[in-house]
Amino acid sequence: MQFRVLGPVQFSVGDKVLDVGPPQRCLVFAALVTDAGRLVLQETLIDRVWRQPPPQGARRTVQTHIANIRGLLRKAGATGHTPPALVRRRGGYVLDIDPDLVDVHRFRRLAAQAANADVATVERLALWREAVGLWRGAPLAALAGDWAARTRDAWHAEHRDAVLGWAYAEIEAGNPTVVISPLADLIDQYPLVETLPAMLMRALYAVGRRTDALDCYTAAQRRLDDELAEEPGAELTAVYQAILRRDADVPPPLGTAPAGVAVPAQLPPDVRGFAGRTDQLAQLDALAATVGGGATAVVISAIAGTAGAGKTALAVHWAHRNAKRFPDGQLYVDLRGFDPGGAAVDPTDAVRGFLDAVAMPPERIPTERSAQTALYRTVLADKRMLVVLDNARDSEQVRPLLPGAPGCLVLITSRNPLTSLVTATGAHPLPLDLLTPQEARELLTRRLGARRVATESDAVDALVTGCARLPLALAIVAARAATHPHFSLAALAAELHDARTRLDALADTDPTTDVRAVFSWSYVTLTPPAARLFRLLGLHPGPDIPATAAASLTGLPPSRLRPLLAELTHAHLIAEHRPGRYAFHDLLRAYATDLAQVHDSDPERRAALTRVLDHYTHTAHNADRLLRPHRDSGSIPLTPPSSGTYPQQFADHQQAMAWFSVERPVLLAVLRHAADAGLDASTCQLAWALDTFLDRQGHWSDLTAVWQAALHAARRLRDPSAQAFTHRFLAGGLSRLGRHADGHTHLQHALELYRQVGDRYGQAQIHQNLGSLWDRQGDYRKAVDHAQQSLDLYRAVGHRRGHADALNAVGWCHAQLGDHRQALLHCEQALDLLQQLGDRAGEAATWDSIGFAHHQLGNHTQAIECYRRALVLSRELGARYDEADILHQLGNIGDATGDLAAAEAAWREALAILDDLNHPDTDQLRAKLHRSPGQPARRAATT
Structure with missing residues (x-):
């Protein structure tokens, strides 16, 4: 097989x-x-x-x-x-x-064995031949998609390294002819990988083709010069010189990294024109000297400084200069600790990436994340490696990535000082300030050339001053000057000065301010409408923004907004990271926000935020109406949207669900902003609109947080009805999380508030919710009592849908108490009323109740038909937990009737959904799948 x-x-x-x-x-x-x-x-x-x-x-x-x-x-x-x-x-x-x-795993095993220095020459050659022979062309041939492409590229690199190992083994065994053609083909694919022409030169020289070997070097030298402006490296040069001298023995490969034993070299390219930081480089040199010496723990340096201070440049530059100190390789990861979208790298993901980098076979990597961290530290325990952790958010993000034993050096860069890391691990803090004037001038000289700098010496001084000696700002100046060689440096200095004068709020000694002044070079090229859009985008609370919301933010019709977004994208002031969705990094966001403070009045900014809040609130309500068309309105009426707001409309339920799925992070951020800003009515309205989606999709932690924020807002409003309904919905979220006691507390608060204001409809809802809570806890006597009170109240106020829901609840409770005839009487009345109302959600719940009653009566055919009707409706509604629950019951029927294959299939499908929801019922259902056939199966209580 x-x-x-x-x-x-x-x-x-x-x-x-x-x-x-x-x-x-x-x-x-x-x-x-x-x-x-x-x-x-x-x-x-x-x-x-x-x-x-x-x-x-x-x-x-x-x-x-x-x-x-x-x-x-x-x-x-x-x-x-x-x-x-x-x-x-x-x-x-x-x-x-x-x-x-699996051929790829077998290939890696064979390659690792072949690379073992203790393996005999004959055996090594056989292993390499078998490993290379497993390749049948492009891996994952004909499969499309980003993952397939990335994997294919990575495996091609492993294949290339394996061919190098095989080729050297063949040359050593006296078979150089067989490797010449494969190596030449690989050079066509990887023209800048120097180990390939070096190996081909060895083979050509071994068969007596010395001239061809020297020509191979000349061609490689030309490619490196044309593409990289670099000279050949040590290995290629050493082989060339040996052949030139007609040496009998050509030097062996230096650091060839065959598959399975790769020496990681993950450092980004060194910074061109790096200048200054002499003291800091010396401190790092001194730290490196302690690695593997008298140090009893891993050596750590925490490089901290403001944005744009050149932390990454320093770490990467020093790492390249000292790579040879760490023969076991260099690991690097950008932790994205200050990503504006909050997308910081999970340290466990970084650990897995490091394990892949050291070619740890996948079958040896445990599934538990803590075990992966332990394995990572074990692998590095006897290694001499450099680990660069770039752009860390805080100490907690870094700790799982620290090796556990001496021998390694860890460089960490962060905008935070990582004080707790210094205290707990003895990390060496390395604060990074501005460049000195001499270092700043040196940076410009290296980027622009000594002649240009010497010609306009005074202008260079003005640029250094205008950039506040911040490396990022100087780099931007140098790039602008380099791409516009006809611009005088004096003109660039004057432009920078003008921007700082015009943007008084940016005239500050903080270096970030000066970076924003440099950003103004792109900003001032914008048309006025695009400039206004850029400023207002800084006010948007979410991690990114779709074009539709940007239209409401500006008050411009979507058709007028699209060209402006294209203008900003072209100027690299925003990025369209997904079709129709835009974001920018944190410095540009801060720059845009400050510009808005300067150029847009308080009423204009408030109006923009009001429009965008109205946009999301009204769009969410439009979507929610398609998810739950028969739902009652919230306690706080939704006011019309502000002028210039363009809420979205949706054609159907599917479109509404898709919108909620994409916008969920933004909607949560907008709600938090509304709550923090004291926009209490909007907070409650948006919470109401999010409730159905978050509940049906199983986002119960989000649901609870949303209603907690809404409850605080309702209290500030001093509106008893608003407080009551927020207590009620918060109880629902808490109950979903299994926090039934807290749910009871909030429902009792809600019931008392509704009694105080004389709202019998509200009291009916609370009694229905209390019945549901007692049902989940298995106390069906209390459940039926509250359900009956709910039914009586709904009848009294003439609320037909509530009446129908309560009939179903009473019927369900009777079924739980064993009175299945009474259950069917109530539930069938509920079904008739719900079908008249066209309430699909209520109908799905009622078909489920009727199916349960028929199942208990032994009417299995009727029960299956009812459950299938409920299943179709639940899937259409996107009610994932309800879908799982119904599948659970269908499995119970199959189990009861002896159709064990159908039971297992239904249970496994239900389990897959519950696993995705991280629901506690998974353990109960998994136990059913492993128990003996025919044992009784009891349902988890639901309503």
């Missing part, structure tokens, strides 16, 4: 190749095979198959592909082999096979 990905994706048993299926299924199959024996999260599968955001129904599509792949694997059993297991685990899947059955 073989799994092949080093070429077209294939699964074979003996001589028979089984058809995996269409390309998308092949991609899912390859994603599982690549991590054979390890958990692959469902989110990871979706990311590997689709670009972000994934389409609606991506999860269900993946589940369908998984089912088909399981069928394919079962075919292997029909041939007499034991079929591989594709196991569902919490949040994902494991292809439970020996990784050596």
